Amino acid sequence: MASRSLDPNLVHARMERMYRPQRLIYDLTRKWYLLGRDRLVDSIAARPGERVLEIGCGTGRNLVRLGRRCPGVLLCGVEPARSMLERAERQLAGAGLTQRARLVYGTAETIEPMRDFGVDGFDHVLASYCLSIIDDPLPALERALAALVPGGTLYVVDFGSMERLPGRAAAAMRAWLARFGVRHRPEVREALRRRAGAGEGRLEEAEIARAYAEILRFSRNLCAGA
Ligand SMILES: C[S@@+](CC[C@H](N)C(=O)[O-])C[C@H]1O[C@@H](n2cnc3c(N)ncnc32)[C@H](O)[C@@H]1O
Helix, strand or coil: CCCHHHHHHHHHHHHHHHHHCCCCHHHHHHHHCCHHHHHHHHHCCCCCCCEEEEEEECHHHHHHHHHHHHCCCCEEEEECCCHHHHHHHHHHHHHCCCHHHHEEEEEEEEEEEEHHHHCCCCCEEEEEEEHCCCCCHHHHHHHHCCCCEEEEEEEEHHHECCCCCCCCHHHHHHHHHHCCCCCHHHHHHHHHHHHHCCCCCEEEEEEECCCEEEEEEEECCCCEEE
């Protein structure tokens, strides 16, 4: 059977089912437990003319935050839940950012920068609490890396191993996340470590709140083998 994350129609249906009822309260409620998003988004030093892609951009709150701080940056997002995408469109419009925003109804596993956004690649790609909800996050990770221009950076913030939280708290949190098909994905960090080890780029790792969450920053080399 095909993996759920590789069948875009199933992803669209599953995400729409999950997020449609929450789209209006999403930003308020997630503020308290999607830790590290603002820290990571605010660390993206995007210059005018550069291009940013967020995979799984949800309501667009990260793109709006980035767009307000970084003038002249192209803000792109891909999102499989139609209702979240519509919310992102409205939020970007409300912030006066429509002119430099491009949103696509799709999945991270299938993005093609030129076909979907009319650009040959991205200087910055963000995955904020997105890879942990994808059944097999590695194809999405591969696409995100392939979408980077040489010298570009991938930024990941997501749930961590929680191994340094008190046992009961970690178990309760893991059980709650599992209800939504969300879990820590150590394979993402391992894949990036392998690439860094192979000399393809530089990886920085940071832990948030006793491994509740983690931040990964992978900067692709300017030229192959550099
Ligand atoms: C927890 S939300 C995070 C939203 C946003 N990035 C944020 O930080 O608020 C996860 C998002 O990933 C999206 N998503 C799920 N599967 C995806 C896939 N295969 N490709 C791209 N996005 C996906 C969901 O629809 C949802 O909007």
